[in-house]
Amino acid sequence: MLITCPYCGPRDVSEFAYQGDGNRTRPDPASTDGDAWHAYVYERLNPAGPHNEIWQHAGGCRAHLAVIRDTVTHEVSSVRFARDHGAPAHVRRKSGAKA
């Protein structure tokens, strides 16, 4: 599987680290809305088809990328810098944390 990094060009998937589902929106840290936190932490769409994902080009330019990957075919239809639309807060979590 190749991911075409907007900076580095097409690279092998082994250079990239998966940073989790790109559909999540982190609630305000002060929020006490249990449903919103539950949705953020646990609920996933799990589609068979195009899926919004956050990847990091950890073995390259180290940029965070917003990727649309087809979960059935692994076809990558879109790659852009996550920061262009504002990197989701969850990509700043500590490495090793669960996705």
Add this chain to the structure above:
Amino acid sequence: MVEQLSPLGQAFRPGSHGNFANGVGVTLSEIAPGSIVQAAAWPGSEKKMMAAIASVTGLKLADGAGAGAISERHAAFGFAPGKFLVTDVFEGLAAALAGQVGPAIGTATDLSHGRTAIRIEGPKAEWVLGKLFAVDFEQTAFPIGSGISTVHHDIFAQIQRSGADRFDLYVFRSFARSFWKMLCHAADEVGYEVI
């Protein structure tokens, strides 16, 4: 400044090695520049950083990913958005860049003791590197002066093409001896000379 010891140690064995019956495929050397500096611009300040690099080194970098330039004394290339690796044959580049790069533009970090610079040169240089990295090393895809960042397994490497058949590789100092040994193994079948 403290005198630097090469991290390659006993693994650096000058002379001809491997299968060089048909000539030497590549020449390997440690180039040990006096300064290796990472310059990182805040988003939006990339042009100012490139101007600062040009004023200190005389190297004018083109726009675009991985663009770089080389001279007798300096080398510079972009390896990530807004980030550049800059080298100088002499010490003191970090201070010179820091003098030009204020906190409003970005940062200049001295990596002189943190990276080891290895040069591979020769007609088989592309071929040997192609064994180690999943990157297109053809000159059309990887022109002279330009640079990339990639990994060989977990060993991070920044690579600049400094000539038609010459590449300069910057690896973490602590991985340098292991990487050097692997590079020697990879070059074994085409014959290599260490100078």
